[in-house]
Structure formats: structure tokens, C-alpha cells
Amino acid sequence: MTEAATELLTTADGRPLKEALATAQSRAKRRAFLLVLPLLVFVLLTFLVPIGYMLKRSVEHDGFSRSSPTLTQWFKENPEFDHMNPPEQAYAALVTDLAEMQATKNTGMAGTRINYTVPGSISLFKKGAREAAAMQPPFKGAMLALDPAWGAPELWYAMESASSELTTDFYKVAADRKLTETGWERGDDKQRIYLYLFFKTFVVSAIITVICLLLAFPVAHLLAILPMAKSSLLMILVLLPFWTSLLVRTTAWIALLQEQGIVNDALVGLGILADDNRLTMMYNMTGTIVAMTHVLLPFMILPLYSVMKVIPPSYARAARSLGATSWTTFRRVYLPQTLPGIAAGSLLVFILAVGYYITPALVGGADGQLISNLISFHMTKSNWSMAAALAAMLLAAILALYWIYDQLIGVDRLKLG
Amino acid sequence: MADTFKNDAFVAFEHVQKSYDGVTLVVKDLNLAIAKGEFLTMLGPSGSGKTTCLMMLAGFETATSGEIKLDGRPINQVPPHKRGIGMVFQNYALFPHMTVGENLSFPLEVRGMSKSDRETKVKHALDMVQMYSFINRRPAQLSGGQQQRIALARALVFDPSLVLMDEPLGALDKQLREHMQFEIKHLHERLGITVVYVTHDQGEALTMSDRVAVFNDGRIQQLAPPADLYERPENSFVAQFIGENNKLLGTIEGLNGDKALVRLATGELIDATAVNAKEKGGKTLVSIRPERVEFKPEMMPPGAHMIDAEVQEIIYMGDILRVVLRVAGSDGFVMKMRNTLGQTRLSQGQKIKVGWHPQDARALDPM
Structure with missing residues (x-):
């Protein structure tokens, strides 16, 4: 047998078998490739390119380096200068650049870039640029006389860092680090908004996933065991939210949960709550969790249903006939077989929840905002690089979770439908 | 006789009725007593109510009325897991996420048996079906026949005195099925357990059972040992359902004791x-097995009537010759001839006379 395997097999007309097989299959393969080509191009253009561009934006910003060539050059030549007390040449280069900016109207661009790491820099730059043309040496004294802020070490750290197009500044800010007199430092606990929001986003998403799982499991089971006519009706009810606009659904929750809303009115009407003690269920974390659970529930039900549908009822019967109580049957026989569905549904809901934007924006109020709302905030402020850095961190976190998930459960055990 | 049997019956169905929709009865007034150690087969076409009966016995369906007793104890209110009945399912129902060993260990674990006892029992049960070397495999890694053995071992591992089997060999190919039939039969004899077996395969029912209950339309049509069932069917349905059968429609001309003309x-x-068919002048359907039809006058008892037949087709089947005849105006009357050395060779179109021993022709209800 081993002899036959090592010997090169040929077809009847003497061609090597492998080659003949490849030729025979190449046409079919080419056709298959042409059929998926449109999708491949679509995915490339609408998915990979934007993500790649986003990742690029998170590490690249030329707002300062382009408008300050002289200072950029000086930083390159003097990498070891004293930030606490920059020399006269540095100020001379700065004044040259500021005068140039004023002429080409680039002050805002440079100021904004520095403003990202040292707040308040826009006005400082505008003021400096206005006076720069008329300034006489020694420039150091003149600048410091204009505004002592020009001597701040963090400003010089910021400008040095911004003089390079490629930068990790945005990631540093997104990781709640800030520039101080001695360079990048961990920020005050009170100001650490980003990491806290990341943490909060993941915790809230986990809570939503667990609630979705608890709510979806019985529904999916019911869907799987009901006779066809009834399960179709129930399936329509499950899918109904998909056919309604997200905004309408979210607004409906506002109508239900707000302080003068239906739920509170009912509770007050029933005498359970005092009128002056209405529950605050909207414009806070409760509202975000309730509305997002509702929106994401179908994503848990459907994978669970698809798995439960193919579990034959004879397994449960077999377990019962073997002497297991209904609880043992559920725990030892039914539940383990639904794991691929639980895993798929949880992953789907969790990842969707982590990146969710509209619902928390509408019903979250100040307390119920998630990281995506902050990303959106930076986008509306045209701070693309900051938004990109936060988004990239979110992406990295999700990929890390996915990896852990793969190690624990195994992606091949996923069953999405 | 039925009453004395019922008193010491191990399993008893008493006036059991079952309806799923409240409009039609799937099982109509079932009375059945199964003795301890008996191998009883419920045989019938699909929809005849046999599986429903098995499910009621297992506890997965509740009887709409009537009583089911196990060892003298009514079990209508006993949940399935407390009945202690072993069951083999049609698709085996081996738990796919457990190994063979874990599958067998499961019924022992839920009974709170210690680990060492479990291991002994599992080994014993697997040895019984010659599958011990597969203990660490998963069901998906086994062939149909192997899964079947494991399912059998799992149903027996906790020593139930009653084992139910719901078409357990349905998914196997012919050869394996026949082999497993003997294996199940031997296990039954060796362990002395009571088996209630459901099948729609009459061959399976005849080879394995002590008694067969033929189900149709929610009722037991006949309950008898296999030989009786085949040779002495009590009605046209049983005659038709079990084995090959020739039927001739006629009117009863004369009745003399149990002899009918x-x-x-x-x-x-x-x-x-x-x-x-007890009434003179009434319609009847006469049933004759093909192997009991004769065409040589010397094989006939004296005075037996013989009738004209025309050979339509002769099918050579090796051990036998199947002769298709036209008899009394209807086609497709089959006669089986043994393929012996001196056997008369018939030819197509030949006119012959056929007859049979009156005991072999049974005048039944006209259906």
C-alpha cells in the first residue's frame, strides 16, 4: 500500500493524476471564484478599506507637522532638548512657523492638533500667530511675555510629539494618560473617562447578554417544540421588532418608561408608588439596558432556536426513561446540546451591544452612555483621529474577547442558524 | 383464560383509550396482559396505535381513560423516571455530548450509585454487547449497528425488569437487522427480562416474539404466538398483513361444523x-397461503374440491418457483412450488386444476 502511495499515479493517457485533476477542476473553480467576486469586491471596498483607513487615522495626523516645518526640523535636530526650558532657537523656529501659519491661515489646524493633548492650545496658537510677524528677538522672552503658557513643558512635549505625522498620542489619551510637566502620566482618577467607559460598556453589554439569554431561552424552546402553525405565529412576533424602525421602538420605550410614562402611571394608579416617588427608568442606565435588551433579543432567540429545533425530543425522553428527573434531564442532556446556540447568541448580542450607539444615545441620558456614544461625540467634533483610536481599541478588545472565546468554547462549535 | 392471565400479568392494559384531539380515538379500548419474561411484539401499520401504546407504558403519553398496571401497581400517575423501564429508541437517542461510557453511566449516576459500582455495571453491560473497547468513543464515531448495541446496553445497564423497544432496528440494513434480531432475542432469553417490542416489520415480529399483538385502527386484531398468527389468522386484516396471502371472494353455500363450502x-x-364467517348465505373472503396451494390431485384429501386455473407467469426464485395463476376470474393468485428434482414443470398458458386442504383455506370476514 505504501508502495502504491509513493508511486506517481498517472491517468490512462500518461498525464500525472494530480495535474489532470487540477485541470479538470480549474474551470469549476474559476466559475465559483467569478461568482463570489462581486461580494469579495464589495466586502473589500465597504469593510476592509474603511477599517484600514480608520486604523490609519488613529495613528496619523499631520495638522501640526505640515504647518510647522521649521520647528519640526529643529525637533529632529535636537532630540535631547530640555522641555522645562527650551532654548532660544526653539522659540525662533516657533515664531517663524507661527508667522507662516498666520499668512497661510493654518493656525487653527496646528492649534487643534496640539489642543488634543494640551487643552486650551487653540486660542494660545491664534494669539501667538497674530503677534508673531511683528515679534523681535530674543523670541523666547517675547513669547513668554505674550503668554507664559508658551513655556509650559507639556506644550513642548505635545509639539515635539505632534511634529511627527505618525503618533500614538491618541491612544495615550484614549487610555486616560495626560501630558504633564514630565511627559505622559496616568491621569487623575476623576478624569479617567475613557477606560471607565470601556469598562462600563463591557459590563453593561455582559448584563444585557445575560438578560437576553434568560429571556430568550424559554421562548426559543417554545418555538422549537410548538406545532408548526403556532410556532410560525410566535416567530412572527419575535421578528416583528426587525420590521419596525429602531427609532420607533426606542421612542416607544421612552413613552413607556419615562417619569410621566405608562409604567409609572400604572404603578402610581395601582397605589404601589407614591406620585412624588416615581421611578426613574429612562435617561439613565436602566433605560439603556431595558431598551437594548429588547432590541437585541431576536439575535439571541434565533441562534438558540436553530439549535433547539434539531435536538430530537427522544433525547429528553431517553433521559427520563433512564431515571433522570426533569431538572437533571435539562441540566445534563438538554442544556449541553444547546451550548452552540447559547455561545453563538451570546457572542452576537455581546458584540452588537458593545458597539451599540442609537439606543443609548436616545434613552441613556448622561448616565447611560456607552463608548460608542463617545466615539460619535469625537466624530461630530471632527476629532477623527481620537474617534478612530477609541474605535480601534474597541475592535482590539472585541478581537481579544473573540480569541478567549475561541480558546474556551471553540469557534467551530458556533451555530448561527 | 384471559382473566386468570390478567391476575398474574406483569404489564396490564385495562380498557385503555387514548385520544390526542378529543375527537378521534387513536387507541380504542385496549386490553392486554403481558406475562413476566415474555417477549411481546406490537405489530401494525403506521398509525395503528402501537407506538402510542408503548409511549403510554413508558409514561410519555397519558392514557385518556383506562388503567395501565406494572407488576400489579397502577402507573398512570407515575412519572417516566420513576417507572424503572428501560427503553430503546428508534434513532437510538444516545446523548451526543457524552462518550459511550458516560451514556451508560448516566442512568446509574441519577440513581446515586457509587463510582466503582458504576464502572463494574458499565463494563458488564458493554461486555454483554461486545462493545467494551468502544467505551471512550462518542456516539457519532460509531456505526449504526454499534450505536444500536450501545442503546441496548444503556437500556439494560440499570437492570430494569421491563424493556421497551420502539422499532429499534428500523435504521439498519437487512443483514445487520437479522443479526441484531437474534442478538436481542438471545439477550432476552439470557436475562429473563420482559420485552415489549414495537415494529411494523412482520418478519421481525415472527422471528423474535413469544406472542404478537397485531394492531390496526386502534385495536388489537389478534394476539397470538407467531405460528398461530401465520397459520390461523382470525380475520382478513391479519391474514393480509402477515405473510403472503391469496384471497378469494365468495358466498357461504354450506356450513358443517367448522367446515364451509x-x-x-x-x-x-x-x-x-x-x-x-358463521352465517349461511353471507359474504366471505377465503384466505389461502401460496405454499399451501396444490395442483396434484393425489395431494388432495378425498372429496376436496378443485378449481380450474390458468398459468399466467412463472417466476424462478431459486429455492421455489412462484406460479401466478388466474383463478375464478381474478388474476394474481400465487402458488409456490418447491424446486425439487422431479417437480412438474408448468408452462405459461397451461390449464391446470388447483386445490388445497380445507384447513388451509380460511373463510374470513369480507373486510
Whole structure:
């Protein structure tokens, strides 16, 4: 047998078998490739390119380096200068650049870039640029006389860092680090908004996933065991939210949960709550969790249903006939077989929840905002690089979770439908 | 006799009825007593109510009325897991996420048995079906026949005194099925357990059972040992359902004890045994097994009637010759001839006379 395997097999007309097989299959393969080509191009253009561009934006910003060539050059030549007390040449280069900016109207661009790491820099730059043309040496004294802020070490750290197009500044800010007199430092606990929001986003998403799982499991089971006519009706009810606009659904929750809303009115009407003690269920974390659970529930039900549908009822019967109580049957026989569905549904809901934007924006109020709302905030402020850095961190976190998930459960055990 | 049997019956169905929709009855007034150690088969076409009966016994369906007793104890209110009945399912129902060993260990674990006891029992049960070397495999890694053995071992591992089998061999190929039939039969004999077996395969029912209950339309049509069932069917349904059968429609001309003279539609007279055609002048369906049809006058008892037949087709089947005849105006009457050395060779179109021993022709209800 081993002899036959090592010997090169040929077809009847003497061609090597492998080659003949490849030729025979190449046409079919080419056709298959042409059929998926449109999708491949679509995915490339609408998915990979934007993500790649986003990742690029998170590490690249030329707002300062382009408008300050002289200072950029000086930083390159003097990498070891004293930030606490920059020399006269540095100020001379700065004044040259500021005068140039004023002429080409680039002050805002440079100021904004520095403003990202040292707040308040826009006005400082505008003021400096206005006076720069008329300034006489020694420039150091003149600048410091204009505004002592020009001597701040963090400003010089910021400008040095911004003089390079490629930068990790945005990631540093997104990781709640800030520039101080001695360079990048961990920020005050009170100001650490980003990491806290990341943490909060993941915790809230986990809570939503667990609630979705608890709510979806019985529904999916019911869907799987009901006779066809009834399960179709129930399936329509499950899918109904998909056919309604997200905004309408979210607004409906506002109508239900707000302080003068239906739920509170009912509770007050029933005498359970005092009128002056209405529950605050909207414009806070409760509202975000309730509305997002509702929106994401179908994503848990459907994978669970698809798995439960193919579990034959004879397994449960077999377990019962073997002497297991209904609880043992559920725990030892039914539940383990639904794991691929639980895993798929949880992953789907969790990842969707982590990146969710509209619902928390509408019903979250100040307390119920998630990281995506902050990303959106930076986008509306045209701070693309900051938004990109936060988004990239979110992406990295999700990929890390996915990896852990793969190690624990195994992606091949996923069953999405 | 039925009453004395019922008193010491191990399993008893008493006036059991079952309806799923409240409009029609799937099981109509079932009375059945199964003795300890018996191998009883419920045989019938699909929809005849046999599986429903098995499910009621297992506890997965509740009887709409009537009582089911196990070892003298009514079990209508006992949940399935407390009945202690082993069950083998049609698709085996081996838990896919557990190994063979874990599958067998499961019924012992839920009974709170210690680990060492479990291991002994599992080994014993697997040895019984010669599958011990597969203990660490998963069901998906086994062939159909191997899964079947494991399912059998799992149903037996906790020593139930009653084992139910719901078409357990349905998914196997013919050869394996026949082999497993003998294996199950031998296990039954060796362990002395009571088996209630459901199948729609009459061959399976005849080879394995002590008694067979033929189900149709929610009722037991006949409950008898296999030989009786085949040789002495009590009604047309059983005669038709079990084995190959020739049927001739006629009117009862004369009745003498259990001997009946039947006039066929074309006017010929034939001899038959009256089974459930007791009335002179009534319509009847005469049933004759193909291997009991003779065409040599010397094989006939004296005075037996013989009728004209025309050979339509002769099918050579090796051990036998199947002769298809036209008898009394109807086609497709089959006669089986043994393929022996001196056997007369018939040819197509040949006119012959056929007859049979009156005991072999049974005048039954006209259906």
C-alpha cells in the first residue's frame, strides 16, 4: 500500500493524476471564484478599506507637522532638548512657523492638533500667530511675555510629539494618560473617562447578554417544540421588532418608561408608588439596558432556536426513561446540546451591544452612555483621529474577547442558524 | 383464560383509550396482559396505535381513560423516571455530548450509585454487547449497528425488569437487522427480562416474539404466538398483513361444523374452514397461503374440491418457483412450488386444476 502511495499515479493517457485533476477542476473553480467576486469586491471596498483607513487615522495626523516645518526640523535636530526650558532657537523656529501659519491661515489646524493633548492650545496658537510677524528677538522672552503658557513643558512635549505625522498620542489619551510637566502620566482618577467607559460598556453589554439569554431561552424552546402553525405565529412576533424602525421602538420605550410614562402611571394608579416617588427608568442606565435588551433579543432567540429545533425530543425522553428527573434531564442532556446556540447568541448580542450607539444615545441620558456614544461625540467634533483610536481599541478588545472565546468554547462549535 | 392471565400479568392494559384531539380515538379500548419474561411484539401499520401504546407504558403519553398496571401497581400517575423501564429508541437517542461510557453511566449516576459500582455495571453491560473497547468513543464515531448495541446496553445497564423497544432496528440494513434480531432475542432469553417490542416489520415480529399483538385502527386484531398468527389468522386484516396471502371472494353455500363450502363469484365451489364467517348465505373472503396451494390431485384429501386455473407467469426464485395463476376470474393468485428434482414443470398458458386442504383455506370476514 505504501508502495502504491509513493508511486506517481498517472491517468490512462500518461498525464500525472494530480495535474489532470487540477485541470479538470480549474474551470469549476474559476466559475465559483467569478461568482463570489462581486461580494469579495464589495466586502473589500465597504469593510476592509474603511477599517484600514480608520486604523490609519488613529495613528496619523499631520495638522501640526505640515504647518510647522521649521520647528519640526529643529525637533529632529535636537532630540535631547530640555522641555522645562527650551532654548532660544526653539522659540525662533516657533515664531517663524507661527508667522507662516498666520499668512497661510493654518493656525487653527496646528492649534487643534496640539489642543488634543494640551487643552486650551487653540486660542494660545491664534494669539501667538497674530503677534508673531511683528515679534523681535530674543523670541523666547517675547513669547513668554505674550503668554507664559508658551513655556509650559507639556506644550513642548505635545509639539515635539505632534511634529511627527505618525503618533500614538491618541491612544495615550484614549487610555486616560495626560501630558504633564514630565511627559505622559496616568491621569487623575476623576478624569479617567475613557477606560471607565470601556469598562462600563463591557459590563453593561455582559448584563444585557445575560438578560437576553434568560429571556430568550424559554421562548426559543417554545418555538422549537410548538406545532408548526403556532410556532410560525410566535416567530412572527419575535421578528416583528426587525420590521419596525429602531427609532420607533426606542421612542416607544421612552413613552413607556419615562417619569410621566405608562409604567409609572400604572404603578402610581395601582397605589404601589407614591406620585412624588416615581421611578426613574429612562435617561439613565436602566433605560439603556431595558431598551437594548429588547432590541437585541431576536439575535439571541434565533441562534438558540436553530439549535433547539434539531435536538430530537427522544433525547429528553431517553433521559427520563433512564431515571433522570426533569431538572437533571435539562441540566445534563438538554442544556449541553444547546451550548452552540447559547455561545453563538451570546457572542452576537455581546458584540452588537458593545458597539451599540442609537439606543443609548436616545434613552441613556448622561448616565447611560456607552463608548460608542463617545466615539460619535469625537466624530461630530471632527476629532477623527481620537474617534478612530477609541474605535480601534474597541475592535482590539472585541478581537481579544473573540480569541478567549475561541480558546474556551471553540469557534467551530458556533451555530448561527 | 384471559382473566386468570390478567391476575398474574406483569404489564396490564385495562380498557385503555387514548385520544390526542378529543375527537378521534387513536387507541380504542385496549386490553392486554403481558406475562413476566415474555417477549411481546406490537405489530401494525403506521398509525395503528402501537407506538402510542408503548409511549403510554413508558409514561410519555397519558392514557385518556383506562388503567395501565406494572407488576400489579397502577402507573398512570407515575412519572417516566420513576417507572424503572428501560427503553430503546428508534434513532437510538444516545446523548451526543457524552462518550459511550458516560451514556451508560448516566442512568446509574441519577440513581446515586457509587463510582466503582458504576464502572463494574458499565463494563458488564458493554461486555454483554461486545462493545467494551468502544467505551471512550462518542456516539457519532460509531456505526449504526454499534450505536444500536450501545442503546441496548444503556437500556439494560440499570437492570430494569421491563424493556421497551420502539422499532429499534428500523435504521439498519437487512443483514445487520437479522443479526441484531437474534442478538436481542438471545439477550432476552439470557436475562429473563420482559420485552415489549414495537415494529411494523412482520418478519421481525415472527422471528423474535413469544406472542404478537397485531394492531390496526386502534385495536388489537389478534394476539397470538407467531405460528398461530401465520397459520390461523382470525380475520382478513391479519391474514393480509402477515405473510403472503391469496384471497378469494365468495358466498357461504354450506356450513358443517367448522367446515364451509364457498361458492365463488364465478360459480365454482371450494372447501374452506369457517373462522369468522358463521352465517349461511353471507359474504366471505377465503384466505389461502401460496405454499399451501396444490395442483396434484393425489395431494388432495378425498372429496376436496378443485378449481380450474390458468398459468399466467412463472417466476424462478431459486429455492421455489412462484406460479401466478388466474383463478375464478381474478388474476394474481400465487402458488409456490418447491424446486425439487422431479417437480412438474408448468408452462405459461397451461390449464391446470388447483386445490388445497380445507384447513388451509380460511373463510374470513369480507373486510
